Amino acid sequence: MPRRTGRRSRSARPSTLRSHERTNLALWEQSAAGYESRNAATLSRGTAMGWGMWHRPERELQVLGVTRGKDILELGCGAARWSVELARGGARMVALDFSSARLEQARRQMVASGVDFPLIEASAEAVPLPARSFDIVFCDWGAVTFTDPYRTVPEVARLLRPGGLFAFSNSSPFRSLCQNRQTDRMSHRLLYDYFGLHRIEYPDEVNFQLPYGAWIRLFRDQGLVVEDLLEFPPLRTARTTYLTKTAAEWARHWPMEVIWRVRKPSETRRRGRRATAG
Numbered sequence: 611m612p613r614r615t616g617r618r619s620r621s622a623r624p625s626t627l628r629s630h631e632r633t634n635l636a637l638w639e640q641s642a643a644g645y646e647s648r649n650a651a652t653l654s655r656g657t658a659m660g661w662g663m664w665h666r667p668e669r670e671l672q673v674l675g676v677t678r679g680k681d682i683l684e685l686g687c688g689a690a691r692w693s694v695e696l697a698r699g700g701a702r703m704v705a706l707d708f709s710s711a712r713l714e715q716a717r718r719q720m721v722a723s724g725v726d727f728p729l730i731e732a733s734a735e736a737v738p739l740p741a742r743s744f745d746i747v748f749c750d751w752g753a754v755t756f757t758d759p760y761r762t763v764p765e766v767a768r769l770l771r772p773g774g775l776f777a778f779s780n781s782s783p784f785r786s787l788c789q790n791r792q793t794d795r796m797s798h799r800l801l802y803d804y805f806g807l808h809r810i811e812y813p814d815e816v817n818f819q820l821p822y823g824a825w826i827r828l829f830r831d832q833g834l835v836v837e838d839l840l841e842f843p844p845l846r847t848a849r850t851t852y853l854t855k856t857a858a859e860w861a862r863h864w865p866m867e868v869i870w871r872v873r874k875p876s877e878t879r880r881r882g883r884r885a886t887a888g
């Protein structure tokens with residue numbers, strides 16, 4: 611794999627992007643500084659490696675498992691706090707984001723922490739890296755939220771080595787159906803159709819979501835096996851800078867976010883499954 615140490619490698623130019631990527635890129639380039647100043651307190655509370663809006667520690671959830679010595683790609687890394695911490699713990703990191711403003715924040719975090727790994731400026735829907743390069747591909751509300759899963763999941767399946775892990779946190783389908791797309795307010799009623807859930811238009815960004823069954827079929831079609839789907843209410847003491855009090859209260863009753871844990875089976879396991887099926 612090319613190790614472009616300390617430098618940014620670029621391939622996401624607006625002319626090569628699809629319309630939702632261009633809309634989202636404009637948003638992230640313009641909002642990078644504000645996002646950081648609003649959420650830095652949540653994102654670095656206690657540990658750099660925390661999942662979701664309440665920053666639930668990875669050391670408690672153990673979603674990624676052993677990371678030391680593994681080749682890991684963060685998809686939509688933002689300021690790359692996770693990647694920096696994983697690199698400090700002995701992982702061989704590559705961090706990707708399509709926003710140059712966000713990668714500048716990542717570079718600053720790297721310099722401040724004294725670690726060095728490649729930063730790739732590209733869209734997660736077309737990753738300019740060779741197949742079977744990674745043991746783990748992951749993100750915490752990263753590129754998966756903003757990209758078409760029918761393009762991103764095949765990319766991840768291509769990038770993973772056999773036995774590799776894909777883990778990501780994202781909105782739950784419940785949130786996608788109960789969040790008013792104009793006002794952001796959470797409703798106690800379903801506001802949109804579940805069937806056909808895919809591209810979600812907000813005033814200045816585009817997100818993607820699928821019904822649970824469609825996620826599972828997409829993973830299966832790409833040869834990936836679901837290991838876990840984590841959904842939990844926030845801890846009583848938890849605080850977040852991402853939500854209003856009312857929205858945080860909503861999350862005590864319905865899942866606001868999910869964490870998927872999906873595996874590309876090892877060659878031996880795949881051969882075994884084919885033999886059993888045949």
Ligand SMILES: C[S@@+](CC[C@H](N)C(=O)[O-])C[C@H]1O[C@@H](n2cnc3c(N)ncnc32)[C@H](O)[C@@H]1O
Nearest residue numbers: 638686687688707708709733734751752753756
């Ligand atoms: C909510 S932030 C999450 C990043 C990090 N976990 C954090 O909390 O700062 C989402 C990130 O995904 C990136 N992103 C969105 N769409 C992307 C795409 N198509 N390709 C790569 N990165 C993307 C954005 O630039 C942004 O940095």
